[in-house]
Amino acid sequence: xxxxxxxxxxxxxxxxxxxxxxxxxxxxxxxxxxxxxxxxxxxxxxxxxxxxxxxxxxxxxxxxxxxxxxxxxxxxxxxxxxxxxxxxxxxxxxxxxxxxxxxxxxxxxxxxxxxxxxxxxxxxxxxxxxxxxxxxxxxxxxxxxxxxxxxxxxxxxxxxxxxxxxxxxxxx
Amino acid sequence: xxxxxxxxxxxxxxxxxxxxxxxxxxxxxxxxxxxxxxxxxxxxxxxxxxxxxxxxxxxxxxxxxxxxxxxxxxxxxxxxxxxxxxxxxxxxxxxxxxxxxxxxxxx
Ligand SMILES: [Fe+2]
Ligand SMILES: [Fe+2]
Numbered sequence: 001x002x003x004x005x006x007x008x009x010x011x012x013x014x015x016x017x018x019x020x021x022x023x024x025x026x027x028x029x030x031x032x033x034x035x036x037x038x039x040x041x042x043x044x045x046x047x048x049x050x051x052x053x054x055x056x057x058x059x060x061x062x063x064x065x066x067x068x069x070x071x072x073x074x075x076x077x078x079x080x081x082x083x084x085x086x087x088x089x090x091x092x093x094x095x096x097x098x099x100x101x102x103x104x105x106x107x108x109x110x111x112x113x114x115x116x117x118x119x120x121x122x123x124x125x126x127x128x129x130x131x132x133x134x135x136x137x138x139x140x141x142x143x144x145x146x147x148x149x150x151x152x153x154x155x156x157x158x159x160x161x162x163x164x165x166x167x168x169x170x171x172x
Numbered sequence: 173x174x175x176x177x178x179x180x181x182x183x184x185x186x187x188x189x190x191x192x193x194x195x196x197x198x199x200x201x202x203x204x205x206x207x208x209x210x211x212x213x214x215x216x217x218x219x220x221x222x223x224x225x226x227x228x229x230x231x232x233x234x235x236x237x238x239x240x241x242x243x244x245x246x247x248x249x250x251x252x253x254x255x256x257x258x259x260x261x262x263x264x265x266x267x268x269x270x271x272x273x274x275x276x277x278x279x
Contacts, residue, residue, distance in 0.1 A: 005186075005267035006268050009206060009210075009269055013264050013270045014270060074207075076210035076211055119271075120271035122271075
């Protein structure tokens with residue numbers, strides 16, 4: 001019996017489902033960072049706004065990377081529905097703390113897919129995610145560095161404006 | 173044509189020479205590519221069966237299923253949905269595209 005299915009698709013459907021979930025998560029991250037950019041613009045943190053505009057773009061690139069992987073492997077990529085984007089933040093510190101929280105969630109989700117792919121012997125998916133594992137290390141590190149800078153600078157007096165100016169160091 | 177899996181109401185066949193699949197719904201046989209089969213899987217697996225037992229969400233326990241770019245329309249009751257879910261999960265295992273041990277819903 002000719003194996004049409006295996007000839008048409010080179011990953012497991014369980015990986016495909018999880019990757020579709022990840023597509024949604026990256027889209028959600030992109031939309032969340034766009035909301036943060038909006039908040040920063042409206043509250044006078046223009047450098048931070050720039051930082052989040054860039055982050056939003058990067059998250060969309062992550063999403064497209066996974067989307068294209070599903071195309072390449074013969075899967076069924078699903079264009080995500082993105083809802084429930086928070087636009088309310090109590091301070092710029094709150095914005096960056098939420099960012100770190102969000103990135104940690106994304107890291108956990110990616111690790112979970114790697115684990116699952118390994119369990120079911122889906123080597124293509126496992127290797128594909130190598131890049132994402134390392135990317136998450138970088139992203140978490142960036143936000144942690146910014147939070148450290150915030151801590152050192154302090155939020156009193158001109159602190160907030162100094163914080164915003166220094167965010168420029170993390171925009172390549 | 174080979175049978176990939178047969179459930180209570182449905183049968184999935186593979187037609188290797190035509191590089192496609194046929195899904196026998198009883199009253200109609202639908203020709204499908206693997207992409208369309210994946211799309212069917214997505215739709216069927218996303219049906220929340222618990223809503224069938226909550227009249228606020230699904231008063232009559234019916235599900236409208238459109239297949240192959242809206243070429244076909246099916247109206248399924250709860251038992252048929254469960255059976256189709258079973259067919260889909262077992263079929264993908266038979267096809268070697270799923271590693272999962274399927275949940276046995278009913279026999
Ligand atoms: Fe990302
Ligand atoms: Fe990220």
